[in-house]
Amino acid sequence: MDNLLLHPFLFLYQLFQWIADKLLSPTPPPPNSKLSRPRIAIIGAGITGVSSAAHCIGHGFDVQLFEKEGRDGLGGIWSRVNNTSGLQIHSMMYRFHPSVQWARGYPNKEQIVEQVTELWKRYGLDSRTTFNTSVDKVTQDSEGRWIVNSESNGKFDGIIAAVGTCGDPSTPRINNQQAFKGEVYHSSQLTGKEAKGKKVVIIGGGASAVEALEFATNSHAEHTTILARSDKWIIPRNPIVNVLLSFNIFGQETFLSFIPEFLLRKFFYRDLSDLAPTDKGIFEGTPMVNSDIFDLIRSGDAEWLRGDILSFTENGLKFNQRAKGVPKRGPGKTVNVDADIVILATGFDRPSLSFLPSETFEAPYGPPNWYLQTFPPQHPSVCATNCTYINAIGSVGNWHIGIYTRILLMFLLDPMTRPRPWWTKCWIDMTRLLKHFSPTGAFDFFTYLELVWWFVFCVAINPFRWKWALFVFFGIGREGPVGVVEVEDRVREKLGLTNGVKGRDEGMGI
Numbered sequence: 001m002d003n004l005l006l007h008p009f010l011f012l013y014q015l016f017q018w019i020a021d022k023l024l025s026p027t028p029p030p031p032n033s034k035l036s037r038p039r040i041a042i043i044g045a046g047i048t049g050v051s052s053a054a055h056c057i058g059h060g061f062d063v064q065l066f067e068k069e070g071r072d073g074l075g076g077i078w079s080r081v082n083n084t085s086g087l088q089i090h091s092m093m094y095r096f097h098p099s100v101q102w103a104r105g106y107p108n109k110e111q112i113v114e115q116v117t118e119l120w121k122r123y124g125l126d127s128r129t130t131f132n133t134s135v136d137k138v139t140q141d142s143e144g145r146w147i148v149n150s151e152s153n154g155k156f157d158g159i160i161a162a163v164g165t166c167g168d169p170s171t172p173r174i175n176n177q178q179a180f181k182g183e184v185y186h187s188s189q190l191t192g193k194e195a196k197g198k199k200v201v202i203i204g205g206g207a208s209a210v211e212a213l214e215f216a217t218n219s220h221a222e223h224t225t226i227l228a229r230s231d232k233w234i235i236p237r238n239p240i241v242n243v244l245l246s247f248n249i250f251g252q253e254t255f256l257s258f259i260p261e262f263l264l265r266k267f268f269y270r271d272l273s274d275l276a277p278t279d280k281g282i283f284e285g286t287p288m289v290n291s292d293i294f295d296l297i298r299s300g301d302a303e304w305l306r307g308d309i310l311s312f313t314e315n316g317l318k319f320n321q322r323a324k325g326v327p328k329r330g331p332g333k334t335v336n337v338d339a340d341i342v343i344l345a346t347g348f349d350r351p352s353l354s355f356l357p358s359e360t361f362e363a364p365y366g367p368p369n370w371y372l373q374t375f376p377p378q379h380p381s382v383c384a385t386n387c388t389y390i391n392a393i394g395s396v397g398n399w400h401i402g403i404y405t406r407i408l409l410m411f412l413l414d415p416m417t418r419p420r421p422w423w424t425k426c427w428i429d430m431t432r433l434l435k436h437f438s439p440t441g442a443f444d445f446f447t448y449l450e451l452v453w454w455f456v457f458c459v460a461i462n463p464f465r466w467k468w469a470l471f472v473f474f475g476i477g478r479e480g481p482v483g484v485v486e487v488e489d490r491v492r493e494k495l496g497l498t499n500g501v502k503g504r505d506e507g508m509g510i
Ligand SMILES: *[C@@H]1O[C@H](CO)[C@@H](O)[C@H](O)[C@H]1NC(C)=O
Pocket: 069, 070, 071, 072, 131, 132
């Protein structure tokens, strides 16, 4: 590695990571130790699954991870994307566990998978992971304990669904593909491909389009055209700008949003401000993070066209180019776009949560309209971290994985903190009401600060959760305040209030 003293910012970043690790990482238990606290099944061994599992183990809970793929699927979507992928945002916002140590600001795929794998080993998860096992259903026995697929896997007190948002590559069907003489790839299949001197066309306008553009630039494509259906906000790859944008406590467009939008147009888009969306505010969809795209467009090496794909031709694509403001599939002019290589940056299909009990999908409380967007109202022992996500700014894999996991641990250990379905539904309705004037659904878009506000609210509202605050937010206190819970349990027993509550899945608090 480079001499850190020559890179003062990198040095401070390393120092910060070292301190975060020392202060906030729960200590892994010694190998082969018997963990006596409730047992949790975790579905999916991607970043969220492995990080949640490490948090559980660190606090003395036993876990079993179930992963659909084999051992080389560890790391989830990151294990499947090709070498050309990397992180688009600063890794400061992607510290998915306090013990992660990034060596640089924008790590690549290899370094990300390496960090997940090390975390997995450090917390002894290798002996607690079942690979090649896809989870089809989770059901409950008469005591409210969970059965994953079949009883042969044992019983569990809690479930963490961590299947993520990216499943198989999604490839749209485009007419006449057999006529095209060039090559067609999904953006996740670019390792080892060559584009030198070729005309590249990228279909799509999201994070994978940025990656495909980087691939085309790095391999010296002659020209790159991006075909996007709609305008997207593009924000610079600058950690300070990204953090500032994520600190919109309202989590929605407000009359003040014109300020960041104006500044972006003026100082980042400049002469290309025609590309900035006018029909959509910056807090309405996940923006693209890229700093080079405008320079490429200015130099003529890249082009951004708005419109709809009509069909393949022998030498490229037929495209309906729309003027600004004309809706999807609206009128436009038909153009032929030449291509040697077409890259489908069309994202991934969303993995299904349908293994969860059917009542968790009942409208109007189906995902993402759950308690804290993560706990289905009927089942406080089920936590679906980061898989009901739709759009956000700055909420990527960070602090919240630990917080969600510890809220679940609190619910499992302390019956007085577990909310009744009636109260969780109240919370969901209240959040909907507060965000009534936002252009997106209440749970379709949020900012990091809004998440923090939810958590504060969630802990503050129920006095029985107060003693858990430091544990929930920072993981402080390895055991959590179990002594207090035992005293409360005895009091409740004396008062005869324990009747009727079975297992750890039934709520009795607010
Ligand atoms: C999972 O399945 C694959 C392919 O069938 C196999 O190669 C692998 O050994 C299996 N087990 C693990 C732990 O990956």
